[in-house]
Amino acid sequence: MSVRPMPMRDALLERVCGAMAQDRAIYFTTADFGSPVLDRIRGQYPDRFANVGIAEQNLINVSAGLAVEGYKVFAYAIAPFITMRCFEQIRVNLALLSKVRSINVNLIGVGAGYSYVVSGPTHQCYEDLTLMRALPNVAIYSPADHVTAAALLEPCLAQAGPKYLRLDAQVLPVIYPTQAPDLARGFHVHRGGGRICLVATGFMVHTALKAAQEFAAQGRALGVIDLFDICRFDAGALRHALAPYAGIVTLEEGFRGRGGLDAMMFDFMAHQGLDARMLNIGVEGDYRFELGTRSQLHEQVGIGLDAASRGIGRFMQAVAG
């Protein structure tokens, strides 16, 4: 069965729009950021839609107030703006407040990593996993395709608390053509075998799958795991999945060594008593203003398919040696 790829945001908003017909407690807020499906939402449910304007601090505050009054809120903006412009509003009025009052606010950030390719570093987002991970009671979802993004509606509606959904701005290939992954598990094993497993999130799952395919063609097996729930995955199941491996490679479209997926996996391995060696593939260096395709930009900062494959190749030798 083939599923035509579509933007993650439209896949998710399509489902939110459908849910709004049944559930009058769903409210949609945006900081003047749209999509074709959003036009339907604001057309059909003007009484449960608010555009706060280009004002992310108020987006969070208004969403928190709505949630206190019992609404399930989806707040929508560009990823770096909805996480960084208003970080303290998220901390105080979502993370702290949710410890005392039951509130359900789902932050939808569009523009993971380099997905706003030509817009430069203001619109690209390499720090959000680090920052949102620092808030211990905020859930983080980082889907790799629109099927996963659409399936996130269920936990968003069913579970209270603040959540951050990190969506890619580009249309990515479908990796779950028949059914969405098991969200309660938080990760999905795409390939098993070998002595090394690639643990990737978001766009980098596609890079990991391509790298693994290339190595497989040379007769060298690699495991590949899509970790789409960064905080609340089934730890026992992930431990079980990773236990056979001698080496783990993390792949993220965010700064390396600054508290993102790599730090999370170091912590996880240490707590689980797993002693596999680690390689972290993430954005090297700091900010850049060069233009290029996404894959060119990725190669420049060490997370492109070629750069990643070279690193993985060396790591395989080191682990084998």
Place this chain on the structure above:
Amino acid sequence: MLISENEAILEGEQEWLRRKARWVWRETLRVHRHAPETRLASSLSAVEIFVALYYGGVLRFDAAQPRWQERDRCIISKGHGSICMYPILADLGFFAAAELSRVCQAGGILGGIPDPVIPGYETVNGSLGHGLGVATGMALGLKGRGSERSVFVVTGDGELHEGANWEAIMFASHHGLEHLNLVVDNNGVSMLGHTEDIVSHDGLLDRLRAFGWDCGQVDGHDVVALRQALVQMKAKGQGKPKALVAHTRKGNGVPGLEDEDLCHVMNPKAELIDRLLQESA
């Protein structure tokens, strides 16, 4: 005794309100004497505001059910400067009066800055400039449900330097949130001095009017006038959010503290507090 929502109140009720304000002023001094970590000066400028709101028949609430759906919401954005709410909430039965003897102590619920673990507090306060935006969301939600309940927000004037307030101020008037009521405790002093010397709020009423708000002002230490202004503000519709600027003195009634540049961080000596308590008894 609580005063009804009627606009006019009797002479005896006015006197009762004044006595209540005096009592809260004294109890606030007492709390601060036991817990000098609390912010006294910011809390003394707001005494009459909270007395008028809670005893003057302005707010609808049920101390036995602090989250009663049909309550008016009161968001205390200047959390640090609301220690005077501790004796008020205890007096009204939101929590046991015994809590007042363990402010800032392990096991207590009343901290140096109030949090919503305290019955009667709605939101997380302390970090300034958050309350108005959250209150705006609450007012929008209540409007969406067709509720007639009001949302009050008490801010200081210093915290209006936070830009997020002005995002909310624009949003509230655009959406005609006529059940949203802002009360500014305009004591004119933030941490490092008078706001007019820091970044001036000169013409605050005109500024708020220019943003589409219905505005008034009042002597913030005249509890009867305040109560009257708050009742009238609450009753007004006209499709606009409303603001009342209460002109107050930071550290009101405490010699050496009142309106001093650095009164925000000043703690009067225990002997002075004892003397003031004795004199006002």
